[in-house]
Amino acid sequence: MTTAEFKKTVLAGIPTELPALKEFDKTLNHAPKRKDILNEAEKKLALRNALRYFDKKHHAVLAKEFAEELKTYGRIYMYRFRPDYKIYARPINDFPHQSKQAAAIMHMLSNNLDYAVAQHPHELITYGGNGAVFQNWAQYLLTMQYLATITDEQTLTLYSGHPMGIFPSHKDAPRVVITNGMMIPNYSKPDDWEKFNALGVTQYGQMTAGSFMYIGPQGIVHGTTITVMNAARKISKSEEDRKGKLFVTCGLGGMSGAQPKAAKIAGLVSVTAEINPKAAKTRHTQGWVDELHENLDELITRVKKAVAAKEAVSLAYQGNVVDLWERLVKENIKVDIGSDQTSLHNPWAGGYYPAGFSLEESNKMMAENPAQFKKEVQKTLVRHANAVNTLAAKGMYFFDYGNAFLLEASRAGADIVNADGTFKYKSYVQDILGPMCFDYGFGPFRWVCTSADANDLKKTDELALEVLQDMYKTAPDEIKQQLSDNIAWIKNAMENNLVVGSQARILYADSEARIRIAEAMNKAIAENKISAPVVLGRDHHDVSGTDSPYRETSNIYDGSQFTADMAVQNFVGDAFRGATWISLHNGGGVGWGEVMNGGFGLVLDGSADADRRLKQMLFWDVNNGIARRSWARNKEALFAIKREMNRTPNLKVTIPNLVDDNLLEGLV
Ligand SMILES: NC(=O)c1ccc[n+]([C@@H]2O[C@H](COP(=O)([O-])OP(=O)(O)OC[C@H]3O[C@@H](n4cnc5c(N)ncnc54)[C@H](O)[C@@H]3O)[C@@H](O)[C@H]2O)c1
Numbered sequence: 001m002t003t004a005e006f007k008k009t010v011l012a013g014i015p016t017e018l019p020a021l022k023e024f025d026k027t028l029n030h031a032p033k034r035k036d037i038l039n040e041a042e043k044k045l046a047l048r049n050a051l052r053y054f055d056k057k058h059h060a061v062l063a064k065e066f067a068e069e070l071k072t073y074g075r076i077y078m079y080r081f082r083p084d085y086k087i088y089a090r091p092i093n094d095f096p097h098q099s100k101q102a103a104a105i106m107h108m109l110s111n112n113l114d115y116a117v118a119q120h121p122h123e124l125i126t127y128g129g130n131g132a133v134f135q136n137w138a139q140y141l142l143t144m145q146y147l148a149t150i151t152d153e154q155t156l157t158l159y160s161g162h163p164m165g166i167f168p169s170h171k172d173a174p175r176v177v178i179t180n181g182m183m184i185p186n187y188s189k190p191d192d193w194e195k196f197n198a199l200g201v202t203q204y205g206q207m208t209a210g211s212f213m214y215i216g217p218q219g220i221v222h223g224t225t226i227t228v229m230n231a232a233r234k235i236s237k238s239e240e241d242r243k244g245k246l247f248v249t250c251g252l253g254g255m256s257g258a259q260p261k262a263a264k265i266a267g268l269v270s271v272t273a274e275i276n277p278k279a280a281k282t283r284h285t286q287g288w289v290d291e292l293h294e295n296l297d298e299l300i301t302r303v304k305k306a307v308a309a310k311e312a313v314s315l316a317y318q319g320n321v322v323d324l325w326e327r328l329v330k331e332n333i334k335v336d337i338g339s340d341q342t343s344l345h346n347p348w349a350g351g352y353y354p355a356g357f358s359l360e361e362s363n364k365m366m367a368e369n370p371a372q373f374k375k376e377v378q379k380t381l382v383r384h385a386n387a388v389n390t391l392a393a394k395g396m397y398f399f400d401y402g403n404a405f406l407l408e409a410s411r412a413g414a415d416i417v418n419a420d421g422t423f424k425y426k427s428y429v430q431d432i433l434g435p436m437c438f439d440y441g442f443g444p445f446r447w448v449c450t451s452a453d454a455n456d457l458k459k460t461d462e463l464a465l466e467v468l469q470d471m472y473k474t475a476p477d478e479i480k481q482q483l484s485d486n487i488a489w490i491k492n493a494m495e496n497n498l499v500v501g502s503q504a505r506i507l508y509a510d511s512e513a514r515i516r517i518a519e520a521m522n523k524a525i526a527e528n529k530i531s532a533p534v535v536l537g538r539d540h541h542d543v544s545g546t547d548s549p550y551r552e553t554s555n556i557y558d559g560s561q562f563t564a565d566m567a568v569q570n571f572v573g574d575a576f577r578g579a580t581w582i583s584l585h586n587g588g589g590v591g592w593g594e595v596m597n598g599g600f601g602l603v604l605d606g607s608a609d610a611d612r613r614l615k616q617m618l619f620w621d622v623n624n625g626i627a628r629r630s631w632a633r634n635k636e637a638l639f640a641i642k643r644e645m646n647r648t649p650n651l652k653v654t655i656p657n658l659v660d661d662n663l664l665e666g667l668v
Contacts, residue, residue: 001084001085001086003090003094005085006085006090006094007094007095007096007148009083009084009085010095010096010106010144010145010148011096011145011148011149012145013141013142013144013145014053014054014081014138014141014142014145015081015141016055018058018061018062018080019080019081019084020080021065021080022079022080022082024079025122028115028120028121028122029119029120029278030120030122030123031073031075031120031123031125031129031130032129032349032350032363032366032367033072033073033074033363033366033367034073034074034075034194034197034198034349035074035191035194035348035349035366035367035370036071036074036367037074037191037194037195037198038070038195038198038199042195042198042199043067043070045199046070046076046198046199046200047063047066047067047070047076049199049200049201050062050066050076050078050136050138050200051063051066053078053136053138053139053142054138062080065080066078070198073123074198074367075123075135075197075198076136076200077122077123077124077136077137078136078137078138079122079137080137081136081137081138081141082122082137083137083140083141086115087110087113087114087115087121088110088111088114088116088501089107089108089110089111089114089448089450089452089501089502089503090107090110090452091107091450091451091452091453091532092104092107092450092451092452092532092533093532095107095110095147095148096148097147097148098148098149098150098151099150099151099152099175100533100603100605101152101175101580101603101605102147102148102150102156102175102176103147103450104450104533104535104580104601104603105147105175105176105212105580105581105601106144106147106148107448107450107452107502107535108212108213108448108502108535108537108601109133109143109212111212111214111215111216111448111501111502112126112133112208112209112212112214113126113133113140114501116216116500116501117214117216117500117501118133119131119253119254124136124137124140124161125209126206126208126209126214127206127208127209127214127254127255128206128209128254128255128343128345128346128589129253129343129346129349129350129351130193130204130206130346130349131204131205131206131207131208131209131210131588132161132180132203132204132205132206132209132210133161133205133209133210133212134161134203135160135161135162135197135200135203136161136200139161139162139163142163143156143158143161143163146163146165146166147176149166150166150175152171152175153168153169153170153171154166154167154168154169154175155167155168155169155173155174155175155176155177156175156176156177157176157177158176158177158178158179159179160179160180160181160182160201160202160203160205160210161180161203161205161210162201171609172578172609172613173575174575174579174580174581174582175580175581176580176581176582177575177581177582177583178205178210178211178212178581178582178583178584179583179584179585180202180203180204180205180210180211180583180584180585180586180587181193181202181203181204181205181585181586181587181592182202182584182586183196183202183586183593185593188586188592188593189592189593190346190347190348190349190591190592190593192592192593193587193592194349204587204588204592205583205585205587205588206585206587206588206589207539207540207541207546207585207588207589207597207599208539208540208599210583210585211540211581211583211585211598211599211601212581212583212601213446213537213538213539213583213599213601215446215448215501215502215504215506216499216500216501216502216504217254217255217257217258217288217498217500218498218499218500218504218505218506219444219446219504219506219539220254220255220257220258221258221261221262221498222444222489222506222507222508223258223444223539223541224255224258224259224261224262225258225261225262225265225266225489226433226437226485226508227262227401227428227432227433228247228259228262228263228265228266228268228337229262229265229266229485230432230433230436231247231337231339231397231399231428231431231432232245232247232266232267232268232337234397234431234432235336235337235397239267242266242267242268243267243310243312244268244269244306244307244308244309244310244311245268245269245336245337246268246269246270246271246303246307246333246334246335246336246337247259247263247268247269247270247271247335247336247337247338247339248270248271248272248324248325248328248335248337248338248339249270249271249272249273249338249339249340249341249401250272250273250274250321250324250340250341250342251272251273251274251340251341251342251343251403252272252274252276252279252280252282252283252288252289252316253274253276253279253341253343255341256272256341256342257279257282257283257286257288257289258288259272259339259341260272260283260288260289260290260314260315260316261288261289261314263314264290264312264313264314267312268312268336268337269303269306269307269310269311269312269313269315270313270314270315271299271303271315271316271317271324272289272314272315272316272317273316273317273318273319273320273321273323273324274316274317274318275318275319275320275321275353275359276359277318277359280292280316280318283316284316288314289314289315289316290313290314290315291313291314291315291316292316292318293315293316293317293318294317294318294319296317296319296323296324296327299315299317299324300327300328300331300333302315303315303333304333320353320354320355320356320380321340321342321384322355322380322383322384322387323355325384325387325388325391326383326387328387328391329387329390329391334394334395334396335391335396336395336396336397337396337397337398337399338388338391338392338396338397338398338399339398339399339400339401339428340384340400340401340403340405341401341403342403342405343403344403344404344405344407344408344591345403345404345587345589345590345591345592345594346591347374347377347404347408348366348370348373348374348377349366350363350366352377352380352381352408353377353380354373354376354377354379354380355376355379355380355383356376356380357376362376377412378411378412378413379412381408381409381412381414382409382412382413382414384409384414385409385412385414385415385416386414386415388425389415389416389424392424392425398425399425399426399427399428399431399432400423400425400426400427400428400550401427401428402427402428402429402541402548402550402551402552402554402589402590403589403590404550404590404591404594406423406424406425406427406550407550407590407594410423427550427551427554429551429552429553429554429555430554430555434554434555434634435555435634435636436481436482436636437482437508438542438543438552438555438625438629439543439555439626439629439634439635439636439637439640440478440479440482440510440626440636440637440639440640441510441511441543441622441623441625441626441640441644442479442482442508442509442510442543443508443509443510443538443539443541443542443543443622444506444507444508444538444539444541444542445506445507445508445509445513445514445517445536445538446504446505446506446507446536446537446538446539447460447504447505447518447521447534447535447536447537448502448503448504448505448534448535448537449502449503449504449530449532449534450532450533450534450535451503451530451531451532452502452503453503453531453532454499454503455531456503456530456531456532456534457494457499457503457504457505458494459524459529459530460505460521460524460530460534461490461493461494461505463517463520463521463524464490464505464507464517464520465487465490465491466520467513467516467517467520468483468486468487468490468507468509468513469487471483471512471513471516472484472487476643478636478639479510482508482510483513485508486507486508486509489507490505490507493505493507506539510622510640511618511619511622511623511626511644512647514536514618514621514622515614515615515618515619518536518602518604518614518618519611519614519615521534521604522534522604522605522606522607522610522611522614523606525604525605525606526606526607527606533603533604533605533606534603534604535580535601535602535603535604536601536602536603536604536614536618537599537600537601537602538599538600538621539599540585540588540589540597540598540599541589542625543622543625543626543629544566544567544570544621544622544623544624544625544626544628545567545570545571545597545598545599545621545625546567546588546589546595546596546597546598547561547563547564547565547566547567547595547596547597548588548589548590548594548595548596548597549561549562549594550590550594551589551590551595552595552597553566555634556628556629556632556634557632557633558631558632558633560628560632564596566624566625566628567584567596567597567598568584568596568598569624570598570620570621570624570625571583571584571598573620573621573624574598574600574617574620574621577613577616577617577620578602578612578613578614578616578617579600579601579602579613579617580600580601580602580603581600581601582598582599582600582601583598583599583600584596584597584598585597585598600617600621602614602617602618619648623641623644623651623653626640626641626644627641627653627654630642630653630655630656631653631654631655631656632656633656633658638655638656641653641655642655
């Protein structure tokens with residue numbers, strides 16, 4: 001299809017005549033069949049809801065077809081309406097548009113649905129098994145049409161993928177406001193997602209899926225490298241001593257697949273279990289994992305050899321992780337670091353596979369006998385935790401990888417909770433990312449060159465490197481390690497060939513670094529040194545955007561970790577300080593009802609407006625969270641916010657008075 005035809009098709013929105021039916025493409029990775037949760041009246045409602053996107057003359061045909069989709073897949077995806085053109089992050093000017101900002105948003109959302117990037121592209125799922133960009137293809141078509149026609153005086157409103165419409169606003173307003181999965185709190189249990197998603201009225205946007213900010217595996221390679229490297233630093237200070245240490249974990253999926261790559265960068269021997277042969281093969285073909293083993297005997301021999309030879313090598317076990325852990329216990333092998341990245345945020349719908357069943361048997365049981373499936377998962381989780389406990393007692397450092405492993409294991413009745421109600425193990429945010437990064441304002445700052453030109457990306461890398469190196473010269477000791485880790489990362493980023501999909505980059509930076517890098521890029525665009533707008537954004541897994549008591553805010557200890565004011569304040573504050581689009585999500589990472597997270601996109605076009613917006617918005621976007629973390633008495637955040645107040649005269653943050661705990665003894 002030519003670019004002109006593509007533009008015409010986008011502008012046409014939902015076609016007036018029915019496109020031909022599409023064959024189900026078996027070569028692609030598809031979402032599992034979802035639970036059959038609706039009663040008869042609700043199924044009719046789901047059909048009525050789906051049909052409202054289409055002219056009445058098509059209802060007879062589509063009603064039958066959608067009823068069949070609901071029966072076969074548990075959802076109505078409207079497969080017939082999947083466009084014939086290839087969806088990917090095209091150069092910005094290839095998208096029909098009235099507003100450059102809107103074209104940049106099309107570039108970003110298209111990337112989330114690119115076959116090379118998305119986990120289940122035909123079901124509009126980007127990652128994490130249920131991280132949806134839209135609920136169905138009608139929403140996609142309509143949103144693209146709206147974005148192609150919107151001006152800089154309008155704002156598009158997206159309700160869980162549904163484009164409610166474009167409303168008059170002004171040039172400093174966001175072009176798009178996204179909310180995903182906002183529920184009345186009492187209706188936010190996992191089965192509520194199943195039901196209301198099947199009805200077509202809500203979706204699980206994960207973090208960067210429903211907010212159009214996914215940049216493929218790079219984001220996760222960087223974050224995982226920082227985490228695994230610092231986990232290794234926790235058990236051993238010298239690089240030499242870390243060689244040959246054994247790291248055992250699970251998951252070669254969307255995010256989890258970065259673990260073996262990160263472990264190799266950190267110089268460790270790693271074993272990652274993965275039950276799905278397709279996922280294992282993908283990561284092996286990509287070179288993210290060195291060796292695949294199906295046979296546990298052979299694997300164990302290989303592990304012993306690698307540890308003895310202090311080989312930095314990544315091994316994968318194709319099978320159930322519990323079989324691996326139990327075997328390691330039986331063999332009395334010393335595991336130095338342990339973790340888990342199964343999708344336990346989604347335990348009953350394919351996020352975690354029970355031991356003793358093949359993948360196919362499990363998938364069948366999940367759809368046909370969900371109660372039995374739940375029982376088997378819980379039984380497996382108890383065994384899983386027991387094996388971890390045995391190895392931890394022998395010195396293994398275990399951390400929860402923010403996937404709700406400890407939470408679900410405790411709900412399954414595993415021996416994982418201390419007498420005071422806390423978990424036996426810390427999460428990676430409590431031990432690593434919180435105190436070392438988030439509390440200082442360091443978080444996953446990312447950008448995308450909408451020219452889709454690698455030369456632009458190279459220039460932005462150079463600008464970022466200059467800023468970080470300059471900051472390092474005068475940085476306090478507290479943040480030198482973070483800066484030097486990111487200087488090393490950005491220096492090698494181009495050679496490491498991390499781009500999949502859009503021309504994107506990520507690094508961890510604090511408020512000052514984010515602003516200075518963004519200013520430098522905006523200036524370079526104005527001077528035509530960068531050929532097209534750059535989109536700034538971030539992962540929601542950051543300092544301020546996310547309230548998640550078992551993950552991002554798990555190192556908040558004043559009780560407020562169960563509140564979501566920070567994420568909501570962040571979303572609103574970003575909106576009126578100049579974000580081009582903003583999003584607020586229920587769920588993401590640890591699960592529906594368990595987290596509130598928000599993000600933004602900010603388009604740099606070289607203008608003075610962009611310069612003003614970036615300064616205001618990025619400053620707030622980081623310092624909101626540092627202020628909250630310092631109020632929670634986190635010492636690193638207290639350091640960071642006081643430093644920021646010294647730099648910024650019109651910032652005044654309420655500082656906590658610390659209490660001498662002896663005073664409290666005997667009072668209650
Ligand atoms: N990487 C990070 O920085 C990070 C941070 C926070 C949270 N997480 C969490 O990690 C989890 C994983 O994310 P993902 O995108 O990789 O999900 P995913 O679903 O793509 O991958 C998980 C993998 O685990 C495999 N698996 C499930 N149960 C198994 C079992 N019993 N034995 C062997 N393999 C099994 C699945 O087949 C799947 O491939 C999510 O809950 C996510 O929220 C990741």
